[in-house]
Amino acid sequence: MxxxxxxxxxxxxxxxxxxxxxxxxxxxxxxxxxxxxxxxxxxxxxxxxxxxxxxxxxxxxxxxxxxxxxxxxxxxRTKMQNFIAWLEEFSLARALALSLILLALIFAYRFVFMAFGETMAQVFPDAWERQIGRNAYRGMALLYFSESHVSAERQKNIQRRAADMARKASLVRNPEILFHAAPRIGPNAMAFPGGPIVVTDELVALLDADEELLGIIAHELAHVEYRHSLEQIIDIVGVSVLAALLFGADDTIMEEISAVAINVWAFKNSRDFEREADSKGVGILEKAEISKTHFLSALGKLVRHACRDKSAKAREQCITGTKSGWLSSHPPTAIRIESLSGR
The missing domain is CATH 2.30.29 (PH-domain like)
Incomplete structure (x- = not known):
């Protein structure tokens, strides 16, 4: 040796x-x-x-x-680092190779990732998704979360019932449910890629019954099950994901993807995602023998809270198209309630 x-x-x-x-x-x-x-x-x-x-x-x-x-x-070095070091030693051939690679990546992002983001999300390794979710959760915890004041008994009861909902709905993914005080965020629930799902104390205070909380959690379980957050991340950092697949994922790439995931809860979700999560969430509730009216009641309370400071005239417009809180990236609540009520 x-x-x-x-x-x-x-x-x-x-x-x-x-x-x-x-x-x-x-x-x-x-x-x-x-x-x-x-x-x-x-x-x-x-x-x-x-x-x-x-x-x-x-x-x-x-x-x-x-x-x-x-x-x-x-x-x-990782494969990626060796490749970058090779490119840094300038030559005409290497400059041409870099140009071709950049063109290929741009083409792949524009025509492959944008068209097949859902497929990419479904074949993305579960372990990587969970790692991204854990990293994003830790980042959010440092910025926004503090210890929950919801009683341990109530937390455990909701966690048990949420796990029971996931089991009865035969969900592939059964993420952990965590509670945190988050005054800067307010009444909210957010699903990180692969879990966990975080429920804020402010949401618990706003919703009277545990069944209403479970209605919101069912919606978030649907996002995790369909890997919606992961699909959003792939759409945003598709080139990095392609590089990981081509040259081998390393810690740097995973850290970059996780940094994007920290903010994914604030992105404008596509309305298709929300319709899917609404429909799947109601199905999860039904299999757990929980009435969808609890979810509809929770939606009503959330929109009224979001519009509480509006004038009487503006409040009606706010309710039909709210742009704040948990509902900021969702279709108008009135339309959602009407659609779900007809199921």
Whole structure:
């Protein structure tokens, strides 16, 4: 097994002070030595910057005195990173190759992803979708969510009944239901890709009965089941997804997709998505023997809350086409209620 020794400066976690040291690489094993003393062993690389600085997962850093050997870099980059490094070494042939790739990506995005976003969403790996959802939820939690004040008993009861609804409806996906206070968002429920579904305390306070909450949750379960949020993300970052499929997904691509997912709850959902979720949600309620009137009642309360500060004249227009809160990306509530009432 070939051994590589690289001279440089070694930094302990969070320390600005360096020590002259050498990095010894044997296959996948990396150790740091200073003279005859071993400072660290079994290090795992988190990232490499500018072909000289190595950041390890434990927080340590090594900065080489000369550019890192090409064999070392190639073996430890992802396919995508190696491809980008190859393109950075300019030549006419590589510039032409990059131009052709960009044209192909633009063509694929315009004519493939936009036309087959639904198909892409359905074949997208479940594990990736859940990872995107978890990352997006954590991002939202840092920005908007705080600990819920809904009693633990009530939370567990709603979670149990929601899981029972999903089971009776034979849903493929049964996401976790979480509760958070979110005064900056207000009465809301949001489904992250693959779950979880977050219900705000403000929504719990607005809706009197648990059955009304379950009506809203059934709607969100339908979004998760149909992978609507994922389809939106694919439509927005389709080129990144294509790159992941071509060159192998890495953490950077997944982080970029997750960043988009943080804001997906505020996007304008297509009305087709909402009609699908309404219809499927009512079906979920019916199989759980919960009347759809609870969902319709919840819609009415949400729209009245959204329009509460309007003048009497403007309130009627607001109710037929509200643009705030949970209803901001949905078709006019009056039309939804009329459509669902006729089922």
């Amino acid at each position: 070939n051994e590589i020794e690289i001279q440089g400066d070694f930094f302990e976690p969070l320390s600005p002070k360096s020590q002259e040291a050498r990095m010894v690489v044997q296959g996948d094993r990396i150790a740091i030595w200073r003279g005859e003393k071993r400072l660290a062993d079994g290090l795992e690389i988190r990232s490499i910057h500018q072909e000289e600085s190595i950041f390890f997962r434990c927080g340590r850093q090594f900065r080489a005195k000369t550019p890192l050997p090409a064999t070392f870099l190639t073996a430890r």
